[in-house]
Amino acid sequence: MNKAKLILCSALMVGLVTPLSSCNSSSSLAIVHFEQSILGETQKDLSVSIGVQKDSELTDSLNSVLADISADTRNTLMTEATERATALEQVQGDSSETVLTEAPYDETKETLIVGMEANYAPFNWTETSPSSYTYPLYDKTGEYADGYDVQIAKMCAENLDYNLVIKKYTWEALIPALNSGEINMIIAGMTDTPERRLSIDFTNPYYTSELVLIVSADSDLAEMTDLNDLNGRKVVSQIQTVTDDVIEEVLVPEYGAIHESALKTFSACATAVQTGVADAMTAEYPVAVSIVNGTTN
Amino acid sequence: MTLFEQINYLISNYGSYFIKGLMATLVLAIVGTLVGLFLGIFFALLRNLSLDEHDNRLQRILKIIGKIVATVHIEIWRGIPMMVQAMLVFFGGAAIGISWARLGFSDFFNGYMICGLFVITVNTSAYMAEIVRSGMNGVDKGQMEAARSLGMSYMQTIWHVIIPQALKNSLPTIGNEFIVNIKDSSVLNVIGLTELYASVSAATNRNYFQIAGYIIVALIYLVLTLCTSLLIRWLSKSKKNKISNPFTLKHDNLTQGESNNAL
Numbered sequence: 314m315n316k317a318k319l320i321l322c323s324a325l326m327v328g329l330v331t332p333l334s335s336c337n338s339s340s341s342l343a344i345v346h347f348e349q350s351i352l353g354e355t356q357k358d359l360s361v362s363i364g365v366q367k368d369s370e371l372t373d374s375l376n377s378v379l380a381d382i383s384a385d386t387r388n389t390l391m392t393e394a395t396e397r398a399t400a401l402e403q404v405q406g407d408s409s410e411t412v413l414t415e416a417p418y419d420e421t422k423e424t425l426i427v428g429m430e431a432n433y434a435p436f437n438w439t440e441t442s443p444s445s446y447t448y449p450l451y452d453k454t455g456e457y458a459d460g461y462d463v464q465i466a467k468m469c470a471e472n473l474d475y476n477l478v479i480k481k482y483t484w485e486a487l488i489p490a491l492n493s494g495e496i497n498m499i500i501a502g503m504t505d506t507p508e509r510r511l512s513i514d515f516t517n518p519y520y521t522s523e524l525v526l527i528v529s530a531d532s533d534l535a536e537m538t539d540l541n542d543l544n545g546r547k548v549v550s551q552i553q554t555v556t557d558d559v560i561e562e563v564l565v566p567e568y569g570a571i572h573e574s575a576l577k578t579f580s581a582c583a584t585a586v587q588t589g590v591a592d593a594m595t596a597e598y599p600v601a602v603s604i605v606n607g608t609t610n
Numbered sequence: 611m612t613l614f615e616q617i618n619y620l621i622s623n624y625g626s627y628f629i630k631g632l633m634a635t636l637v638l639a640i641v642g643t644l645v646g647l648f649l650g651i652f653f654a655l656l657r658n659l660s661l662d663e664h665d666n667r668l669q670r671i672l673k674i675i676g677k678i679v680a681t682v683h684i685e686i687w688r689g690i691p692m693m694v695q696a697m698l699v700f701f702g703g704a705a706i707g708i709s710w711a712r713l714g715f716s717d718f719f720n721g722y723m724i725c726g727l728f729v730i731t732v733n734t735s736a737y738m739a740e741i742v743r744s745g746m747n748g749v750d751k752g753q754m755e756a757a758r759s760l761g762m763s764y765m766q767t768i769w770h771v772i773i774p775q776a777l778k779n780s781l782p783t784i785g786n787e788f789i790v791n792i793k794d795s796s797v798l799n800v801i802g803l804t805e806l807y808a809s810v811s812a813a814t815n816r817n818y819f820q821i822a823g824y825i826i827v828a829l830i831y832l833v834l835t836l837c838t839s840l841l842i843r844w845l846s847k848s849k850k851n852k853i854s855n856p857f858t859l860k861h862d863n864l865t866q867g868e869s870n871n872a873l
Binding site: 441480481486492494580583587 | 624626711718817
């Protein structure tokens with residue numbers, strides 16, 4: 314009796330996995346650029362800022378640090394981060410640079426606790442081994458954060474002379490974590506919006522990007538020239554993000570797109586577009602680049 | 611890359627994540643179920659308290675308070691999804707000054723893990739209380755009357771006659787609760803705990819091999835739950851042979867004790 318069940322179970326599993334594996338799940342993706350003028354009407358630019366607690370004393374000092382980071386430096390940092398994020402093997406970087414396996418702690422200094430998702434390449438993601446770019450994640454042995462946000466966090470801590478601690482939270486938990494004092498600031502590719510300003514404050518932007526669509530390379534949408542082509546097509550994005558708001562506020566009312574219910578992570582959205590669950594997803598340009606390049610591996 | 615290559619890539623590059631996630635899930639499920647069971651017995655006893663005509667006023671008040679506390683505890687922790695409870699306990703706790711992060715004492719038992727263990731244990735205790743209570747109510751009333759008439763006290767009867775039978779009868783349900791805990795511990799990723807489910811997003815965050823990742827953890831979960839089912843089936847079989855009727859055992863002990871006294 315038990316043997317029969319076991320055989321039945323394994324037969325079911327094999328039957329489930331084989332069709333999945335025979336179809337090549339990684340259908341490649343392509344980026345479609347929006348026209349900038351369309352975004353202008355939403356009154357939402359896609360610049361990302363550091364989130365801090367209401368009336369935090371950190372805001373001014375952080376703004377002065379950010380002001381010192383030139384546009385060129387920002388672009389270089391983002392290009393490098395995107396390259397590292399899309400490489401199949403982890404980029405180790407310059408061997409002369411120090412590799413941190415544990416977050417340094419100096420008792421004489423105050424500590425800056427930064428929260429991020431560590432799941433939003435190239436802004437922030439998780440690596441299994443340390444490199445000269447990564448920073449150890451708090452309370453997560455063997456997990457190291459890398460990305461544009463991590464480099465910005467390092468610069469902030471260095472210039473303000475603080476110890477740096479980076480904690481990993483899910484996207485929706487970041488603002489509760491900031492408000493409950495678990496973290497001092499959010500550097501997670503978060504856009505400054507009036508809704509978020511109800512509960513937290515933001516610094517000046519530390520990166521400005523463009524909103525794009527990601528579609529399947531085989532789909533007719535890859536050749537689209539007009540946003541009206543989105544009529545009746547399903548568009549998806551991550552929950553509680555500006556890229557998701559754009560679908561609801563612009564793509565649905567003005568171009569007749571269908572708003573697919575938002576997913577937990579951008580990786581899940583990429584899978585949704587790859588598998589045809591959604592026809593397109595909205596994303597910031599650097600994120601789109603790392604998704605498109607990452608999925609072609 | 612085909613799906614098999616993707617699975618292979620994830621296991622060879624991120625195998626440590628899956629193993630760590632598996633350990634966290636197992637610890638959450640085992641500790642949650644066992645400690646939850648003990649707490650559950652306690653709450654079941656509290657909720658099952660009945661007023662006796664010999665009780666004095668203080669005893670009556672204490673019993674009523676105990677009953678109310680148990681009922682409120684069970685209804686609250688059973689009536690709210692564990693994901694909501696985890697968010698409230700972790701961030702709500704931090705907002706009123708309970709810093710879970712500071713309670714951690716090692717890499718593995720960090721603040722998230724301590725909070726996760728607390729939530730899953732207390733949540734399970736509410737379910738266990740109802741499981742144990744229904745098991746207790748399923749034991750024939752005559753057993754209590756017989757034990758009491760033989761001179762056993764109320765607590766003696768509960769511990770030596772009622773609870774063993776209640777636990778034996780509800781062993782399949784308790785095992786079920788363990789399986790539920792293995793799977794439901796996945797919601798604790800909202801507070802930053804990296805268990806088996808969350809290990810997928812950590813492993814696929816820049817290669818986007820999500821389907822491959824979820825197939826891996828699905829297989830791990832399936833192996834865990836299948837093993838548990840087999841273990842429970844084996845346990846309930848061997849228990850059946852060992853304790854045929856606890857009441858006759860206790861009866862023998864009692865008569866022996868009495869004859870010793872007589873001598």
